[in-house]
Amino acid sequence: MRPKQWAKNALLALAPLAAGVLFQPTVLLEVVLGxxxxxxxxxxxxxxxDLLDIESDKLHPKKRFRPIPSGEFPARIAWPTAIVLLxxxxxxxxxxxxxxxxxxxxAYVIIQLSYCIWLKHQPVIDIIIVASGFVLRAVAGAAIVGVPITQWFILVISSGSLFMVAGKRYSEKVESVGKEQSHTRKTLNLYSLGYLRFVWTVAATLTMxxxxxxxxxxxxGTSIGSIISVFPFGTALLLYAYDIERGEASAPEDVVLKxxxxxxxxxxxxxxxLLSVLARQYGWQVPNLS
Structure with a gap:
């Protein structure tokens, strides 16, 4: 079930936070349940x-220790468990x-099943599909509490997701150099480092x-908070890009936490x-100096 990956679902809180309603008790409960x-x-x-990749995962130096390929979680129990969870x-x-x-x-279930069965073997499409999972999480947060989302929200989430996923593939490619047969991601052999660098560079630019x-x-309603927030946001983007370039971003959740x-x-x-959200909500705007 990969509990470490659950941190991604904090994205559900972004839209309610941006709308300034997250800390209302009812909204907060709905977001937590979401x-x-x-x-x-x-x-x-x-x-x-993991069930579909069980045979190839058994040959992988790391994935073979996962519960399903190792036999710790039998397939006869895993299949009904997966169906119930989906x-x-x-x-x-x-x-x-x-x-x-x-x-x-x-929509997420349909996309994920399509990815597991077929789309993860299609170059370029596999990156877009994985990135769409982040976007759907952010959209789900808006859907569960009924708040609108802006074009900027969609653009930042979409391009930022593409940046992280392309960076992950780039790092995986760097790690796989010289040992092409040791990984199970077939599409990785179809990418060049130059192409993946191009994708995450374009995505990072669009995100910024x-x-x-x-x-x-x-x-x-521009506020001091929103203007100043550009600097830590951009710095974090550059720091993460540095980790990608060194081939150390194959596990984004580990990079961020460490x-x-x-x-x-x-x-x-x-x-x-948060300051910028409150400023926009209460009308604290930057004066026009022109």
């Missing part, structure tokens, strides 16, 4: 992926009236531009982002 639902659903996808959260959400959120979960446009969006500089930049950005 995170739990998405964690269970994604876990079902991880189990299916179906139950969306069904329960729909039963309680969260139809849009349930629809996002269903999109965030900057949001920060200086006069129609939305890099103190990234954590500090993230904390500063979060504080400034």
């Amino acid at each position: 995170i739990i639902a998405f964690s269970l659903t994604s876990s079902g996808g991880y189990i299916v992926n 179906v139950a959260p969306a069904g329960i959400a729909a039963a309680f009236g969260f139809f849009t959120f349930a629809g996002v979960l269903i 531009l999109s965030y900057g446009l949001w920060a200086f969006d006069l129609n939305g 890099d103190v500089r990234l954590l500090v930049c993230g904390a500063i950005w979060a504080a400034l982002f």
Whole structure:
């Protein structure tokens, strides 16, 4: 079920936070329940992926120790467990009236099953599909509490997700040089380091531009917090790009949690982002100096 991957589901809190409603008791409860639902659903996808790759994972130096390929979690139990995890959260959400959120979960399940069965073997498409998982998490957060999402939100999340996924593939490619037969990701042999560097560079540029446009969006109400937040955001982006270039970003969750500089930049950005949200909510705008 890969509990370490559940941290990704914190993305469900972004849209409610950006809308300034996250800390309302009812909204916070809905977001927490949404995170739990998405964690269970994604876990079902991880189990299916391991079941389909069980033979190749047995030959992998690291993946062979996972519960399914090692035999610790038998396939006869894993299959029904995966089905329940993939179906139950969306069904329960729909039963309680969260139809849009349930629809996002269903879309995620369909995409993940398509990825596990076929799309993960298609170059370029595999990167886009993995990145879409992050986008759907962010959209799910907006859906469960019923808040609108802006074009800037979608642009930053989409390009940022593509940046992380392409960077992950780049690092995996760097690690695989000279030992092409030791990994199970078939598409990795179809990518060149130059192409992957191009993708994550373009994605990083688009992420920074999109965030900057949001920060200086006069129609939305520019605040001191939103302007200053560009600096820790950009610094974190550059630090992560440095880890990618060194081939150390094959496990993004480990990079973020182990890099103190990234954590500090993230904390500063979060504080400034919250300040900017409050500023926009209460009309604290930067005066026009022109």
